């Protein structure tokens with residue numbers, strides 16, 4: 048072993064000893080030159096390695112809905128690790144997985160009564176796609192295999208997820224490996240028609256009609272499911288136009304196609320309800336979830352399905368495996384214990400209610416940035432928000448984009464953790480946020496934008 052590798056393995060992590068980690072979705076040469084390092088966290092705040100308190104305006108990555116290191120969630124994980132660290136879930140079971148499944152399903156709308164566990168949003172999406180295809184076959188409609196996604200959709204990073212996803216930069220390098228049998232409908236964003244809309248834009252419901260055209264092209268007999276995020280998150284918080292989701296639901300129903308809501312971001316209080324399905328009052332057939340399901344504390348993904356879908360699998364000989372799918376850590380005890388504790392916290396501290404109560408304040412505060420330098424659109428719903436910047440003449444990746452510069456300055460100069468995606472500053476504070484913290488986030492973003500050329 049080269050001596051440099053041994054030294055890294057033996058030594059405690061040092062701020063400038065960053066070589067080994069091949070970082071996810073990061074400009075890592077830039078990062079490693081000037082690291083943004085978090086060493087601990089509590090509630091609304093993280094602590095940087097130089098001891099600064101950083102106000103978390105993004106709930107980590109849309110996941111720490113109950114805030115950081117909540118004592119009840121920490122205690123539940125610690126207890127579970129001491130009692131039962133792991134038990135297989137293939138042909139064995141452990142009680143906490145069944146308890147978590149029952150309690151999580153109870154929060155779902157309508158007849159969603161079953162859940163399949165995984166470890167991430169990406170896996171929840173791949174699981175949903177496999178369930179959709181297998182379900183169609185199980186009910187004798189084996190030609191229904193195609194999946195329709197949407198431009199600008201983000202459904203994680205696995206091959207199925209990037210195939211149904213609609214972000215060119217995530218797909219480009221893997222073009223030859225994408226899943227066959229996929230098509231996309233248009234995204235719903237139009238700056239000219241919608242800029243600075245409050246909550247749901249008035250314009251754009253007709254874009255759902257494009258789904259009818261896709262169905263004409265491929266025939267409903269060949270389509271298993273449509274997958275969309277009810278609010279597109281990672282692409283920069285695109286709020287669905289009024290009437291759009293209703294139309295998508297109606298078209299899917301008319302053509303006997305499953306509707307999958309990817310709620311990896313929107314579930315668990317982000318919009319003030321357990322799900323966006325409940326917020327918008329639209330009933331999907333499958334809901335994918337992760338992140339806030341256990342307050343981001345232990346990796347967990349979940350694919351929720353309606354009763355009829357589950358029932359279609361429960362046929363044939365009872366000694367046969369009904370669904371050939373699963374992960375070593377599906378329903379991991381620590382993740383499930385964390386989910387149960389997180390649900391308790393959501394209820395005891397009325398966190399969904401807090402998010403609902405703050406929606407108006409959040410939206411108004413963000414919209415007060417209209418007129419700030421470079422701002423060309425503002426979008427907000429629930430406790431999600433986006434401020435879109437004019438990219439100007441910057442030339443990324445050879446130069447920092449305006450959004451990246453804003454992100455970097457917010458961290459180092461203002462003590463704010465935010466996300467940026469393309470030209471958009473994206474925000475989603477923990478649901479424990481209060482009004483003065485909202486004001487602080489918005490004031491510091493406004494102040495920083497004034498320093499960006």
Ligand SMILES: Cc1ncc(COP(=O)(O)O)c(C=O)c1O
Pocket residue numbers: 166167168169170172201202203204276280281309310311312337338
């Ligand atoms: C809507 C949606 N689906 C899937 C994913 C992927 O989740 P993960 O990063 O846990 O794989 C994300 C992540 O942000 C997401 O926003």
